Amino acid sequence: MAAAVRTTEVLLIEDSPGDVLIVRQALAGESIRVRVALDGEQAVQIMSEGDFRADMVILDLNLPKLSGFSILQRTRPTVPVVVFSSSSNPLDRQRSLELGAREFVQKPSDLDEYRCAVSNIVRRWVPDRGSG
Numbered sequence: 001m002a003a004a005v006r007t008t009e010v011l012l013i014e015d016s017p018g019d020v021l022i023v024r025q026a027l028a029g030e031s032i033r034v035r036v037a038l039d040g041e042q043a044v045q046i047m048s049e050g051d052f053r054a055d056m057v058i059l060d061l062n063l064p065k066l067s068g069f070s071i072l073q074r075t076r077p078t079v080p081v082v083v084f085s086s087s088s089n090p091l092d093r094q095r096s097l098e099l100g101a102r103e104f105v106q107k108p109s110d111l112d113e114y115r116c117a118v119s120n121i122v123r124r125w126v127p128d129r130g131s132g
Helices: 017-027 040-048 068-075 090-098 111-125
Strands: 008-013 032-037 056-059 081-085 103-106
Touching (some): 008 017, 008 040, 017 032, 017 111, 032 040, 040 068, 068 090, 081 090, 103 111
Parallel strands (some): 056 081, 081 103
16 A cells, blocks of 8 residues: 655745746645745744744745844754755855755756756755655
8 A cells, every 4th residue: 555645845935936936836746835935034933833844944045134044043943954045155155054054055047957956955855755
């Protein structure tokens, strides 16, 4: 008897509606529920809720109200956080990792590469994805 596929929960912290749409498209059909926080304050609020159950967080650095760095400092999440940013600054990468991000991925400018990057992030960091 086949085991039921558990829906993976991803918290996407991203203020660009276009990027949110691309991430949703990239993960469509993969038993993944994407919850979106559009700014840093909303992200901290969601992550502070007692019933916060995401399997991973995809975090942009440049956000309104609170930066991605501030979110990492304030929440110290126990689930994997991958910074997905347009920044190519090595110091941003270093600081993200020092603050607890598991990986720093620069957003590709090519649409297909962007979708691939999102799928690969989830496959790498969510337990039991891609097996089966």
